[in-house]
Amino acid sequence: MPIVVQNVGRVYPTGTVAIENISLTINDGQFVSLIGPSGCGKSTLLSMMAGLDAPTSGNLAVSGRVGVVFQEPALFAWRTVRDNVSFGLQMQGVGKEERNARAEAALKMVHLSNFARSYPHELSGGMRQRTAIARALVTDPDVLLMDEPFGALDAQTRSLLQSELLRVWEQTGKTVVFVTHGLDEALTLSTRIVLMSARPGRVLADLAIDAPRPRDTQTDPSLRAAYETLRELLTKEVESVARAEHDRDWEGMSKPVATAAEQFGADI
Amino acid sequence: MIAAETSAGKRLQRNAAPVAAPSHVAGRNGLRQFALQAVFYALLFAAWWIVAERGIFPAYLLPSPKDVGEYLQTSVAEERLLPAIGTSTLRGAIGYVVALVVGTVLGLALARIRLLDDTVGGAVVGLQSLPSICWFPLALIWFGLNEKAVQFVVIMGAVFAVTLAVRSGVRNLPPLTLRAAQSLGATGINLWIHVLLPAILPAFLSGMRQGWAFAWRSLMAAELLSQSLKEGVGHLLATGRDLNDMAMVLGVIAVILFLGIAVDRIVFAPLEKIVASRWGVEGA
Ligand SMILES: Nc1ncnc2c1ncn2[C@@H]1O[C@H](COP(=O)(O)OP(=O)(O)OP(=O)(O)O)[C@@H](O)[C@H]1O
Ligand SMILES: [Mg+2]
Numbered sequence: 001m002p003i004v005v006q007n008v009g010r011v012y013p014t015g016t017v018a019i020e021n022i023s024l025t026i027n028d029g030q031f032v033s034l035i036g037p038s039g040c041g042k043s044t045l046l047s048m049m050a051g052l053d054a055p056t057s058g059n060l061a062v063s064g065r066v067g068v069v070f071q072e073p074a075l076f077a078w079r080t081v082r083d084n085v086s087f088g089l090q091m092q093g094v095g096k097e098e099r100n101a102r103a104e105a106a107l108k109m110v111h112l113s114n115f116a117r118s119y120p121h122e123l124s125g126g127m128r129q130r131t132a133i134a135r136a137l138v139t140d141p142d143v144l145l146m147d148e149p150f151g152a153l154d155a156q157t158r159s160l161l162q163s164e165l166l167r168v169w170e171q172t173g174k175t176v177v178f179v180t181h182g183l184d185e186a187l188t189l190s191t192r193i194v195l196m197s198a199r200p201g202r203v204l205a206d207l208a209i210d211a212p213r214p215r216d217t218q219t220d221p222s223l224r225a226a227y228e229t230l231r232e233l234l235t236k237e238v239e240s241v242a243r244a245e246h247d248r249d250w251e252g253m254s255k256p257v258a259t260a261a262e263q264f265g266a267d268i
Numbered sequence: 269m270i271a272a273e274t275s276a277g278k279r280l281q282r283n284a285a286p287v288a289a290p291s292h293v294a295g296r297n298g299l300r301q302f303a304l305q306a307v308f309y310a311l312l313f314a315a316w317w318i319v320a321e322r323g324i325f326p327a328y329l330l331p332s333p334k335d336v337g338e339y340l341q342t343s344v345a346e347e348r349l350l351p352a353i354g355t356s357t358l359r360g361a362i363g364y365v366v367a368l369v370v371g372t373v374l375g376l377a378l379a380r381i382r383l384l385d386d387t388v389g390g391a392v393v394g395l396q397s398l399p400s401i402c403w404f405p406l407a408l409i410w411f412g413l414n415e416k417a418v419q420f421v422v423i424m425g426a427v428f429a430v431t432l433a434v435r436s437g438v439r440n441l442p443p444l445t446l447r448a449a450q451s452l453g454a455t456g457i458n459l460w461i462h463v464l465l466p467a468i469l470p471a472f473l474s475g476m477r478q479g480w481a482f483a484w485r486s487l488m489a490a491e492l493l494s495q496s497l498k499e500g501v502g503h504l505l506a507t508g509r510d511l512n513d514m515a516m517v518l519g520v521i522a523v524i525l526f527l528g529i530a531v532d533r534i535v536f537a538p539l540e541k542i543v544a545s546r547w548g549v550e551g552a
Contacts, residue, residue, distance in 0.1 A: 052447045066451065074448040077547045078466045088452035090462070121548025135452070 002028055002143050002175045003049060008058035009200075010044050018044040020200035021058070026192075031169055031176045033186035035230070036196030036204075037238055042179045043071055045201070046145050049177060064142030064175075071147040071179075073128035075120040081131050082107065082116040088139040106134040109164055111157075126153045133161070137168065143175045151181070162189060166213075183230055187217045193226070195233055198241040205233055328514055335515040336522070343519070349504070353527065356487060356500035359415070363422030364483040368476065371427045375434025375475075389435070392428050400425030400482065401489040415497065418490040425486030426479040433475020437468030470540075470547050477536040484528045501527070 003026035010019040018041040026032050034042050047053045048060055050068045067088075075084050082103045089099035107113050110130035120128055129152050136144065150158040166189060169176055180186050186193050187209060195205040207226055217223045313333065319325070320332035327335070343349035378385045378392070403424045407417035441464070449463040491502020501524050508516030 047447070050447075050451050052450060068448070068451040070444060070448060072444055074442070074444040076445065076449075076463065076466070078469065087449070087454075087462070091453035091458055119546060119548060132448075139452070 002026065002063045003177070004059075004061045005045075005049075006059040008045075008048065008055040008060050010041065010048065010053070011056045017200040019055075020202055022196075022201065022203055023058075024194065024203065024206075026175060026177065028175055029173045030192055031178065031190045032192045032194060033190040034177060034179045034194050034196060035181070035183065035186055035234070036201060037198045037234070037241065038181075040196045040199050041201030042196060043147055046147050046177065046179060049143075050145050062143060065139065066143045066145060067136035067139060067141030069129075069132050069136045069144075069146040069149045071151075073120070073125075073132040075128055075131055075135075077120055079119075080116065081112060081118050081120065081123070084120065084131055085134045085138050087135060092139065102138055103134070106138040107131075109137070109168075110134045110161065126157065129153065130157075130161070140172070141174070143177070144169075145177050147179045148181065149178070150185070158185075165189070183227055183234075184217050187211075187223050187227060188215050193230065195230060198237055204237065205230065328512060331515040331518065336519045339513070339515040339519040340523075343504075343516075348499070349501075349523070352499050352501050352504050353523065355498050356491065356502065357527065359418060359491075359500060360422060360483055360487045363419045363487065364426055364480060366419070367423045367426035367479055367483060368430055370423070371430025371475070371479065372434050372472070374427070375431040376438065378431065378435045379438035385435075392431055395424075396428040396432060400486040401493075404490060404493060413494055413496060418487065418494055418497065421490040422483050422486045426483035429482050430475045430479040433471050433478065434468060437471025437475070438464065440471070441467050470543050473536070473540050473543055477532065477540065480531060480536065481528070484531070488524055 003024070005022055005024040005026075008019060008022045009017070011017050022045065034045070036042055044053065046068070048055055049062055050066055051062065052068075076087065079087065082100065085106050086094075086099040086103035089102060094102075104113065104116060107116055110133055112127060112130055112134065115123060115127065120131065123131065129149065133146075133149055136146070150161055153161065162185065165176075168174070178186070178189060190209050193205075193207045193209055194203055195207075196202065197204045207230070209223070209226060211220050211222050215223060217227065316330075317333050320327070320330050320335075324330075340349065374388075374392070378389045400421050404417065404421050407420040411417045411420065445467060446459075446463065449459060454463055487500075488502045488505075491497070491500045492506050495503055495506055497503070501520055505517060505520040505524070508514075508520055
């Protein structure tokens, strides 16, 4: 069991309670999508799984080597794209020739071979994000933590990279934790979807998704059902937040806010 | 109709400009600036020449460019100017390198050790505002009138600029860069060599550049006040004053100015440009 999260809470020094009492056990080879309203603590949870942050309460254990794709590319400005990708290998002491070859293979996978010698500031936002994905994959980690990795990409590139990720996951049996705002994306990729509440984040729903692949979220009846369940929960969650924030104004504002909440729930 | 056409034309131009502009415009502006400066200095020089030749001021107050040129020529011929330049440059370089090493280590320490920053950090900011020649009397008492005293002033002049540049370089690192590096297994010495140091290079270079400017100024001040040492260009300047030789004073000032600018342009400007273009830093 590579990831065990037990009653984990995280309070920031500013007093913000980002996460409250989350328990989650993620098994070997699972592809888990984390979904929840903006600011509910998804990035916080991921960075604790990555060992870059410590919980302020509870326990969290991750076994195996971890690769992380952050919500922003966070590339090294002074290294070429290829040397960014090979950084992790260099830290492991892999020789120059081998790490260059492996970096180039990883770049091929994210369709950036032609930019191996460019510097990050010469790339577009989506290309930077793809570089960051290659950088996390190249060391072949046991656990892959990805924070909205495809958020900045166009629909075509996104679906290409989704299939690449699925291929890698199927071939290597990595454990993947994948944060996304796209219900469709989560349903297409995951074996399990964890829905988090608004801040402070708790687990609202935990669904196993075992539809056969390749999946079509539009036609598969079990996926449609899961979609409806998740959308309804999310809409309620966002509405309740809006209600709390708008307090006594709720009645007067109910129409536009409810509509917005519905749209938000449909594809947060 | 005409008005509408013109405004449409303007809009088109405005849209097109940013695409074609950068190198083009920069080149033209650079050339224009260069031409203007050349004309400006030529006029200034001509005015000086005319005023001096007309004898409007006595020659001991305002010698002609010819006198200054003659001084420089004789001084080179007498094998006095070039050795003095060598002596000063070496002196400056030694103090500067020491300041660079000390400043870098101190800056890194301040950036990484909170307690040190809360105590020593404040003092460094304060000391940075003290003109370094103020250390000279202290240095004279501690070391006597010798090379050490001059070096002390040079080091005190440059060290805090370097310290503060390194400190702010580390402080302004995006935290996510460090986290990304850590998640990829960079720890301890690897984190320093492969991430922290390269990441602060742009800030470090501008600190180096500023440090050199301070070092050179401090050295000239110290040489003016320490005539018995091996002769540097600051000493030549003091000698010019003692001899009431205005041609010598102006000639040496020109040399000092030239040396300060030359190092900045030849050593630091290209380095900063390379780093800025590779690191993608705007504006340098
Ligand atoms: N370094 C920090 N210091 C203080 N508060 C923070 C810090 N980082 C995050 N927070 C707070 O913790 C909460 C959760 O943040 P987090 O980034 O984990 O949200 P998220 O679920 O990833 O949101 P999004 O979907 O918008 O990326 C937010 O309310 C945020 O304001
Ligand atoms: Mg986030």
